[in-house]
Amino acid sequence: MDPVTGAITTLLVEATDQGQEPGPRSATATVRIAVEDDNDNGSNALVHYSIVSGNTRGHFYIDAQTGALDVVTPLDYEVSKEFTLRIRAQDGGRPPLSNISGLVTVQVLDVNDNAPIFVSTPFQATVLENVPLGYSVIHVQAIDADSGDNSRLVYTLLETGAGFPFAINNSTGWIVVASELDREAVDSYSFEVEAQDQGNPPMASSASVTVTVLDVNDNSPEFTQREYSARLNEDAAVGSSVLTVSAVDRDANSVITYQISSGNTRNRFSITSQSGGGLISLALPLDYKLERQYLLTITASDGTRHDTAHVVVNVTDANTHRPVFQSSHYTVNVNEDRPVGTTVVVISATDEDTGENARITYLMEDSIPQFRIAADTGAVTTLMELDYEDQVSYTLAITARDNGIPQKSDTTYLEILVSDVNDNAPQFLRDSYQGSVYEDVPAFTSVLQVSATDRDSGLNGRIFYTFQGGDDGDGDFIIESTSGIVRTLRRLDRENVPLYLLRAFAVDKGVPARRTPVDVQVTVLDVNDNPPVFERDEFDIFVEENSPIGLVVARITATDPDEGTNAQIMATVHVRLRDANDNSRVLSAGSVGCRQGAGRVLGAGRVQAGCWVPCVTGSTVPSSALRTAVVLLALPSLAWLLALLSVNSDALLFHYLFAINNCLQVTPQPLHPQSPRRAPRSPRALPYPP
Structure with missing residues (x-):
């Protein structure tokens, strides 16, 4: 209050609580503070304000000079809805004077800072499946600490589809049956209920609800099939099982009993409940002559409801004989x-x-x-x-x-x-065969053996061997039909045919016969059965006097059709001198020689006596393989010959006669003198140039 004008000061106070998300929230309060003037002046008129009481928990603060009242800590409507503060006004005089009669009432206004809370969760209830529509099942309830619309709740069911059998009263929270229940279809429902206040913005919470549907006997037993049939021999023993009928009841905990309602002539049959089914057994002996068929009516009952089925039992004559x-x-x-x-x-x-x-x-x-x-x-x-x-x-x-x-x-x-039928051809043990034989072996010598097998039996598996239709080497070979041994039929000649490519057959004796070919390769091995052959039997050689040592006077060549060491040629030179009077002189060793491996006859020194000179060294060759060629060596003048022999005589024409053999160790054979068959030719006209 203004001390001069007497005006009253009005304060607007905002209150903020300590609520959680989405808080905190606030409210406002109007505070009026009236102060009487003490009519003093100066410091005696200065008024100081303070809160004397009512400021519990220190929510408020008042300015000492201005008297402005502020909220300094959060307010909570749900804890304290109103505060009454006693204010002291004290002047600055001495002694100070004060007044504590001032009262301030602060009303806290509510904001929507509390969500609804269900009183119990989860909610569980049971309901019989035959209750009427609108039947109240369970009351779900929530509370809201706020006030007014902030605490007014609306209930709804969450995530329920079409045909959901329950509904909820939005205001009261009562859940009621909205459509018929059937425990046999669905025996339990679980869903969510939401409670939402009407504040701005609104707040909500949810709770789970489980409703169990209880069974009532609303289903009759039902047989699994309406008609049954069985066949029973007339000599079946009493107590024999005929068949078992079966019925089901969709209700829970139902107990089904069975009985024969009709058709049990002479009480031949009985029925007992076993494992949920009805076992029909023979109670009295049957007589095929009296009854050949029974039509039984079976009733299944749960105590209130029932169902029936028919059983046809055909009685058959006794099976007295076995197949x-x-x-x-x-x-x-x-x-x-x-x-x-x-x-x-x-x-x-x-x-x-x-x-x-x-x-x-x-x-x-x-x-x-x-x-x-x-x-x-x-x-x-x-x-x-x-x-x-x-x-x-x-x-x-x-x-x-x-x-x-x-x-x-x-x-x-x-x-x-x-x-067995002849469905397998003979099979050789190898894909091909190879063998060898010396060319000088006698006829019918064994070369190799072929062998085949046949999986068939009897004649179908009996094999013989043949060259027929193959190649037998132009008749040089035969094959033994039973053993498969390949033999020579005649003497072979490697120099004519060194290798034979034969084709043999293994043939079974089935009808028709089956045959299998195989290639046979026979290599003919060489023996030394051919002597060397000179290119001619006789050679004429003219040599000039004073020919130098080492001069080639002739080329003497020979060939051998054998192979290997059998074809290596070895030669010796044997020289003798005879005059026209058949006087014989032997040239000294070394006068005439043979160059090794070349087949050339050459002068080796002065002619003095006969000699043997080796041409090629090697192994001894049988004497049957020797061949000899006669070489006629003509000297151009007697003077040259006399100079060689140191003999004085008339001028004559002599011939050197010497033999060339293809072996080292051969006994020289004497050569007979020969007269010149023609006049001496010029020494320069040599038939065998060096």
Whole structure:
């Protein structure tokens, strides 16, 4: 209050609470402070203000000079909705005077800072499946600490699709049945409920609800099938099981009982509940002559509701005979090349009963993949190709079973022998054969042996060997038909045919026969059966006197058709001198020589006497392989000859006669004198130039 004008000061106070997200929030309060003038002047008129009481928790502060009242700590509407403050006004005089009669009331206004809270979570409830629509199932409730619209709640169901059987009262939170329930379809529902206040902005929370639907007996038992049938032999023992009927009840914990309602003539049958089904058993002996069929009506009941089914029991005549095979063991043969589906044999059995008791079904006791048996006819047929080479026989256990009650049977054994056919060609043990033989071996010498096998049996697997249709080396070889030994038929000559490429055959004796060829290579080995051959038997040589040592006076060549060491040629030179009067002089050693390996005759020094000079060294060669050539050496003048021999005589024409052999160790053979067959030619006209 202004002390001069008497005006009243009005304050607007804002209150802020300590709420959590999305807070904090605030409110405002109006504070009026009235101060009476003490009519003093100066310092006596200066008024100071202070809060005396009511400022619990220190929420407010007042300015001492101006009297302005402020909120200094957050306010909470839900804790304190109103504050009453006592204000002291004190002047500055001495002694100071004060007044504490001033009261300030601060009202805290609510803001929406509290979300709804459900009183219990999760909510659980049960409801019978047959309750009417609108039935109240459970009351879900939430509270909100705020006030006014901030605490007014609206309830909704979350994420419920079409056909959801529950609804909620938006204001009260009561959940009610909105559509018919069926426990057999859905026995439990779980969903969410949301509570939202009407503040601005609104706040919400949710809770889970589980509603369990309880069963009521609203379903009748139902048989799994309406009609049953059974066949029972008249000699069936009392207590024998006929069949089991079965019914189901969709209700929970239902107990089904069974009884025979009608058709149980002479009370032949009884029924008991076992494992949820009704087991029909024979209570009294049957008589095929009195009743051949029973039509039973069976009732299944859960105590309130029931269902019925019909059971037809056909009584059959007693199966007094079993099937009988004509033999306990059968043996048949089948060729291995028969196609798949071939009927091997038809096995049959007989039964002296009639009707179903005599109708026989055939089956194989063991699964043999190569064969099957027709159940009605007993025909055994092939399912796979047979192979004698893999398996030669099969033993099948075949059972003939009648269709009586109880079934009777007989078993026989069928042995199937697979007959071999010539379906395999002989096979050689090698892809090709190689051998060798010396050319000088006698006829019928063994060279090599070929060998083949045949997977077939008997004549189909019996093999003989032949060159027929192949190559026998133009008749130089034969092959033994049983052993496969290849032999020479005549003497061979390597120099004519060094290598034979033969083709032999292994042929079985099946019909038709199968044959397999093989290549045979025979190498003919050399023996020293050919002597060297000079290019001519006689040579004329003219040599000038005073020819230098080492002069080549002739080239003497020879060839040998053998090979290897047998074809290496070795030569010697044997020289003798004879005059016209048949006087013989032997040249001294070294007068005439042979250059090694060249086949050339040359002067080795002054002619003095006869000599032997080796040309090529090597192994000894049989004497039968020797060949000799005669060489005629003509001297141009007697003076030259006399100079060589130191003999005085008339001028004559002499011939050097000497032999060239192809072996070192050969005894020289004497050469007979020869007269000149023609006049001496000029020494410069040599027929064999060096």
